[in-house]
């Protein structure tokens with residue numbers, strides 16, 4: 491007897507399949523499975539997807555919007571100042587509570603794996619203590635991967651380097667950095683050499699807040715690619731944001747992208763945040779600040795959409811919905827061809843899972859039994875509707891259920907119910 495049988499769902503590739511689950515594994519995928527199951531989910535006509543994955547988030551700051559006050563200028567730098575106050579006021583207990591609440595939201599949205607940067611600047615490292623506790627509390631249903639993030643600079647902040655190493659010693663998973671925030675370009679480049687060596691020595695992945703600026707001469711991604719290749723870290727390094735690439739000289743970019751491809755660097759643009767924070771010093775025309783997504787993909791560079799912020803000093807909105815993220819991304823990057831829209835869905839599922847290095851991910855026999863049933867007929871429709879999640883299964887357990895997005899109509903001669911789906 492199976493534990494769970496998901497019947498008749500449409501997979502992202504368009505095939506219609508039943509999915510059988512025993513324990514925490516997918517044990518069979520086939521058009522007709524007749525075995526008995528303790529629980530049957532009827533997904534006929536609905537999209538069944540592997541879970542959403544967020545490769546870039548700040549869990550220590552989330553759900554703190556307005557504390558100690560709102561970001562009046564809307565800039566990255568005022569956000570950093572506000573967070574500098576908040577991180578010394580927030581207790582470990584409060585950060586764990588906020589994180590748990592956010593993870594509830596995430597699970598309800600089928601978002602089951604998150605890479606979160608953790609600020610390692612303050613000597614008390616309360617942020618790190620809180621996030622390690624949170625990672626442990628949610629591990630039964632959500633994979634939280636932590637990045638040691640020297641928010642105020644590896645060299646610019648007192649004890650920046652020492653505290654990053656302490657965080658890694660405490661069990662943080664990934665090496666982070668912020669080269670464009672160091673005092674000089676030279677310090678920024680040196681920080682990358684240092685951080686990549688730390689990762690190589692410890693066998694860790696790297697994820698750098700890289701060139702999150704409108705300055706076209708912020709070219710730290712070049713150094714990151716160089717150090718990745720030099721140290722043999724190919725496939726283990728990500729550059730987050732890369733917004734300066736939006737403003738770079740085209741000739742320079744034609745040299746840069748092959749270097750990134752050679753280094754197998756992943757790129758993580760965060761469209762909701764990039765479109766809000768970048769270009770704030772511009773009058774008109776006002777730059778979008780999103781990095782060159784399609785152009786990198788055309789070079790074979792792996793690109794995943796990240797969320798970055800929800801209700802924190804940098805961003806006043808957000809719902810833990812990776813479809814919102816992809817929806818904004820496809821608009822700002824103008825990825826409106828059907829193939830490009832389908833790719834945007836893949837970016838917030840499969841591609842992001844690859845960036846995190848998740849094992850056992852995906853809809854395949856032997857993989858971990860985690861999936862989402864959406865009120866949509868296809869990935870593109872899921873994006874258009876930001877479709878409701880009807881059921882979420884994590885590690886073999888149904889962890890959330892939701893209602894359809896239908897509305898009741900009362901119009902003469904028109905249907906009683908409207909779903910805004912094309913096939914209903």
Ligand SMILES: [Zn+2]
Nearest residue numbers: 548607699798
């Ligand atoms: Zn970030």
